[in-house]
Amino acid sequence: MSEKFLITGPDNPPATIMLAHGAGAPMDSKSMTAAADALAAVGFCVARFEFAYMAARRTSDARKPPPKAETLIPEYLEAVKALASNGPLIIGGKSMGGRVASMVADDLYEQGTIRGLLCLGYPFHPPGKPQQLRTAHLKNLRTPTLVCQGTRDEFGTREEVATYPLSAAISVFWLEDGDHDLAPRKKISGFSVGDHLATTAARVKAWAHDSCLR
Numbered sequence: 001m002s003e004k005f006l007i008t009g010p011d012n013p014p015a016t017i018m019l020a021h022g023a024g025a026p027m028d029s030k031s032m033t034a035a036a037d038a039l040a041a042v043g044f045c046v047a048r049f050e051f052a053y054m055a056a057r058r059t060s061d062a063r064k065p066p067p068k069a070e071t072l073i074p075e076y077l078e079a080v081k082a083l084a085s086n087g088p089l090i091i092g093g094k095s096m097g098g099r100v101a102s103m104v105a106d107d108l109y110e111q112g113t114i115r116g117l118l119c120l121g122y123p124f125h126p127p128g129k130p131q132q133l134r135t136a137h138l139k140n141l142r143t144p145t146l147v148c149q150g151t152r153d154e155f156g157t158r159e160e161v162a163t164y165p166l167s168a169a170i171s172v173f174w175l176e177d178g179d180h181d182l183a184p185r186k187k188i189s190g191f192s193v194g195d196h197l198a199t200t201a202a203r204v205k206a207w208a209h210d211s212c213l214r
Contacts, residue, residue, distance in 0.1 A: 005047040006049070008048070010043065010045060014044070015087065016046070016083060016087060016090070017089075017090045018091045019036065019049075020093035020098070021093065022093070022094040026057070026058075027050045035200075041198075042204070066096065069103070073100060076104055088115050088213060091116075091117055092119050093119065095121050098117075098122055098123075099122065099134060101117055102122075106142050106143055115212035116144040116208065117143045117144070117145040117146070118148075121148070121182060122155070124155055124161060135165075138164075138170060139166065141167040145170040146171050146173060147173065148182060150196075151177060153180045154180060171207065175200065
């Protein structure tokens, strides 16, 4: 695998899950690392990578705003190309990373390059702007897809998402009281973020077995 990837998990997994980061935090953020560790704990190899704009922040004090998601498609496809020969591949990401993955998933799925799509906290709309939906391409998505979403995610709550016309290929797994990082308020929900990530990883494993790896 390329040096551009941060690898977590076993050498001979049932599948590799490639994850891109969200708009504002790098591939080794606390939430991305916790998610990768949880998925590795159930047997997946997780390959995280970083878009160039985010990598540039490591060597510069300037913090340019993230580019539009669609402009990141070529970088995402390059990362897929680097991993595609290493066995079954599921693509996805955190927030914006998952959105970019969803834009390329069907072409890659039809080519046989990937087996599925995993989105951790999909940004259905910008916070506070529920009318600006980012769902048009999800209506006819054909790739087996799992979206793991907190019920109080400001990018798309359970009540909001229930009204969206999503493809039958998309399953949404809800984490009670979870925010955009799937983290609940323990005093309210009775769950910790560790609980939710372990539950998420178990769900991803079951979904991948049933929908992607037959």
